Amino acid sequence: MKHIKISVITVSLNADAAIEQAIKSVCSQSYDNIEYIIIDGGSTDKTVEIIQRYEDKIAYWVSEPDNGLYDAMNKGLDHCTGDVVAFLGSDDYYPAGALEYVAGYFENTEELDVLCGEVLVDKCGELCEHYNPWEENPKRLREGFMWYCHQGVFSRRTCFEQCGVFNTEYEIVADYDWLLRVYNSGKTIRYSHEKLCIFGWGGISANSMRVIPECRRIAEKSALELYDRKELQYSEYERLLKNIKYAISKQYINVYLDNRDSIMIKKKSGNHNLNPHKMYSIFGAGKMGTGCLRIFEVLGIQAGCFWDNGEAKWGRRIEGIPVRNPEEISKENTFIIVASQYYEDDIVNQLKGMGLCEGRDFIRLCELCDQIEVVEI
Secondary structure (H helix, E strand, O other): OOOOOEEEEEEEOOOOOOHHHHHHHHHOOOOOOEEEEEEEOOOOOOHHHHHHHOHHHOOEEEEOOOOOHHHHHHHHHHHOOOOEEEEOOOOOEOOOOHHHHHHHHHHHOOOOOEEEEEEEEEEOOEEEEOOOOOOOOHHHHHHOOOOOOHHHEEEEHHHHHHHOOOOOOOOOOHHHHHHHHHHHOOOOEEEEEEEEEEEEOOOHHHOHHHHHHHHHHHHHHHHHHHHHOOOOOHHHHHHHHHHHHHHHHHHHHHHHHHOOOOEEEEEOOOOOOOOOOOEEEEEOOOHHHHHHHHHHHHHOOOEEEEEOOOHHHOOOEEOOEEEEOHHHHHHOOEEEEEOOOOOHHHHHHHHHHOOOOEOOOEEEHHHHHOOEEEEEO
């Protein structure tokens, strides 16, 4: 197992408050065939002084100006010689035994190009799970987001040699663009439930209002390339664009709900085009349903009720709006907005099975989102 060399690259800039923890977490790993590289962007605090304390454990380091995060990461790739490559932020760290596990996984798994592990998110000292519903379905990468934290991504160096390095045209999510290219090239991506990194929350990638449009641009460009290469039929291409639109719409709602002190939604010019002759209701009494209720307020729509398949929710009220059993839908003349983050297609099929028609009797939340804007205050 020891013959697998793991190259860990840390990029830093004025990180003296956290980088020592990152360095120690690499140097204290039980696995010892590690090549550690640090690319510093010319720090003016004590970062370089801290790096110098560990020079004997660092294969290569430099402190000089660069052209941003991904330019620095590419610099690190220029100097790495490992079989497997990982990127550890200056405010991230590995738990004990993480790299031993990674080496063993690559050693014992055939046809493995990229390993994506779970990460914990460190928010001001509180460790939180990073929930990823699509963890074992890398195909969902095509729909607009990097479902895997790059701190928990370990890839063969040959992936960079064959698929290219990070595209510095993208300021925030070039890691998503790279992993999507890797997936589209036919490389094998596996997921492990092992917690392989602790990610320090923050940085530019935490600004979702900047992340979301860049992700959409990458996903739509990728979809067009797949269609141009005839890897997608036109119907598949249209479906993928629709799925990207769905995913992006839901992310905007999530951003709004999570950042209501700094984000607002407003009505686009023109009138909403919902059916004016029916009562409106929301299918999904969870987080997305609450977001839908906010949109109703912006559009001046009154919600008659929520529908939800969770029996425990029936009879409850959310902001004064009752939650009801979907079996009662046939008794009401209601226009339904499907607002569920993970069960949208199931609900759509459920409504169709009840004889309702998409577009006439119900629409998906993303269609409603087309009528509003999510903006920073």
